Amino acid sequence: GEALAVSARVAPLGSRLVLLLVEDLTEARRIEAVRRDFVANVSHELKTPVGALSLLSEAVMDAADDPEAVERFAGRMQVEATRLTNLVQELIDLSRVQNDDPLEDAEPIRVDELVAEAIDRCRHAAGTKEITMAAGGTADLHVWGNRGQLAAALGNLVENAVNYSPARTRVGIAARTVAQPGGDLIEIAVTDQGIGISDKDKERIFERFYRVDPARSRATGGTGLGLAIVKHVAASHGGEVTVWSAEGQGSTFTLRLPEAGAARDRTHQMSHRD
Ligand code: ADP
Numbered sequence: 001g002e003a004l005a006v007s008a009r010v011a012p013l014g015s016r017l018v019l020l021l022v023e024d025l026t027e028a029r030r031i032e033a034v035r036r037d038f039v040a041n042v043s044h045e046l047k048t049p050v051g052a053l054s055l056l057s058e059a060v061m062d063a064a065d066d067p068e069a070v071e072r073f074a075g076r077m078q079v080e081a082t083r084l085t086n087l088v089q090e091l092i093d094l095s096r097v098q099n100d101d102p103l104e105d106a107e108p109i110r111v112d113e114l115v116a117e118a119i120d121r122c123r124h125a126a127g128t129k130e131i132t133m134a135a136g137g138t139a140d141l142h143v144w145g146n147r148g149q150l151a152a153a154l155g156n157l158v159e160n161a162v163n164y165s166p167a168r169t170r171v172g173i174a175a176r177t178v179a180q181p182g183g184d185l186i187e188i189a190v191t192d193q194g195i196g197i198s199d200k201d202k203e204r205i206f207e208r209f210y211r212v213d214p215a216r217s218r219a220t221g222g223t224g225l226g227l228a229i230v231k232h233v234a235a236s237h238g239g240e241v242t243v244w245s246a247e248g249q250g251s252t253f254t255l256r257l258p259e260a261g262a263a264r265d266r267t268h269q270m271s272h273r274d
Pocket of ligand 1: 156160161164192194195196197205206210211212213217218221222223224225226227228251
């Protein structure tokens with residue numbers, strides 16, 4: 001409707017321009033649809049724990065003379081409250097990575113520090129499942145970027161590796177330098193021996209709120225936003241995140257980021273040009 005009306009009006013200007021305008025409108029529509037979906041998803045995700053909390057608080061009041069029931073309901077209220085807290089925190093993280101330019105306060109960051117921080121964050125969850133975590137190849141490597149954002153990205157990948165793996169398996173983190181004509185990259189690969197991801201789901205897991213198994217994700221405190229945050233952080237640093245996986249065997253998520261020296265030289269050259 002709208003797109004056609006516009007194209008009819010500018011048709012004399014040439015078909016190239018018309019095509020561009022139509023594409024622009026289609027893109028604007030797509031962005032608007034994505035935004036609407038996102039708001040609907042957020043509302044739904046918030047409603048679920050809030051609804052549960054409201055029902056549970058009624059149950060607590062009704063069970064006032066049964067201390068055991070009160071304790072049981074209170075425990076479930078705590079689970080729902082934690083879920084809400086996680087969701088709100090991840091929404092804040094997502095909006096921060098989408099709005100802040102990470103390269104404004106970029107600095108060289110030691111890869112071994114990032115990896116140690118990510119492992120620390122998951123130590124408790126890994127411990128209860130007796131999952132072994134091992135890191136290698138990180139010595140003397142530096143990436144260029146925003147410390148908080150990169151720590152959040154790597155932390156999410158390691159957290160997922162632990163969450164989607166059975167007990168007594170291994171999570172490995174390996175780093176190396178990859179030579180590139182446009183400047184070296186650092187590759188950080190997180191490998192698990194977990195449930196894996198089908199080819200069909202691989203295409204969608206980086207979307208906001210997409211989960212292969214929503215019940216399983218919720219049980220581990222997942223929000224469905226982690227990989228969307230990782231993808232955004234990688235892209236805004238001039239890098240990328242990719243996944244390899246075999247169902248029932250495990251997955252490897254690989255984060256590629258600019259190497260600190262190469263990135264600094266590039267910034268330096270740019271500032272000399274103008
Ligand atoms: P969540 O909070 O649900 O973990 P993510 O955005 O981090 O959200 O991941 C999206 C979905 O991708 C998860 O719900 C899960 O189904 C799948 N997934 C992510 N990491 C792994 C992994 N290492 N192994 C298997 N499945 C994974």
